[in-house]
Amino acid sequence: MKDTGRLEAELKKKGYKLTEQRRLIIEVFSENPGHHTAQEIFDLAKRKLRSINFSTIYRNLELLSALDIINKLYIESGTSHYELCGGTHHHHIICKGCGETREMNICPYESLEEEKLNELGFKVTDHKFKIYGYCSKCRP
Amino acid sequence: MKDTGRLEAELKKKGYKLTEQRRLIIEVFSENPGHHTAQEIFDLAKRKLRSINFSTIYRNLELLSALDIINKLYIESGTSHYELCGGTHHHHIICKGCGETREMNICPYESLEEEKLNELGFKVTDHKFKIYGYCSKCRP
């Protein structure tokens, strides 16, 4: 029983149940910092609960994203990545050579823009910023 | 024969051929501003060349992206979107309700960051910035 607190509260608030699988998914994220694909989460979770099913992973990654407990990334490559929310605000820097993705703490976003958009009727909830290029290993 | 110039040059440079289908894909983009899915490009192209095949579309969207003639977007939703390069530099604002995506000309990126990264061994080529939220129709 890790820090089940936040998770349990968010789930209960909307009538969802705190299942072993849900606790486990969060545990896996906690123990493995950074972002992961559904496949990775599945593999890691399976080590701890052999019976866990892939569709349970997907269903819960979706749910947990909706609850803002995890964050769905959409790193380019056709495969979604997920990361635990609540870390520091950060963005991603992506190597077009090897695909490696690192976090960066630079955020160029100014709340000025947000206000401007709000005035125009668009309610901003969040933003993403990505820098692409080639890492030292992959420089052409 | 539209502005086949740039296209032809870029293709020839690397030994690729200027085919009717490639010309057509660019034509479709030119005639339909904004970004489109492979499916949309296929449908539009098919009107002009009945025999065109879906895999030809995909193969060429990939190729043209690699040649920096079009830009692959990865709008969230599991389906990639593509747009013609060379328009004005812009980013996207995405409604999490209806999924509508609009271009915005705000760019918060400062070349300062780029230099900093270059010094660290990462060669920056481009960046993407997206703002999420709810449009006036979808505000909760």
Place this chain on the structure above:
DNA sequence: CTCCTTTTTGCAAATCATTTGCATTTACAT
């Protein structure tokens, strides 16, 4: 213009990520 080599295309089948229907099991409020 014709020939030759290489790249492309169309087609069909394969792959990969993700989603869904359904019967069974589980969480948890009573």
Place this chain on the structure above:
DNA sequence: ATGTAAATGCAAATGATTTGCAAAAAGGAG
């Protein structure tokens, strides 16, 4: 301890994208 709604596992379906291959087209050389 029990009833009910929610969640899980399983298998099959879906949707986007990719691939192998034989036939067709492009572009350079003669």
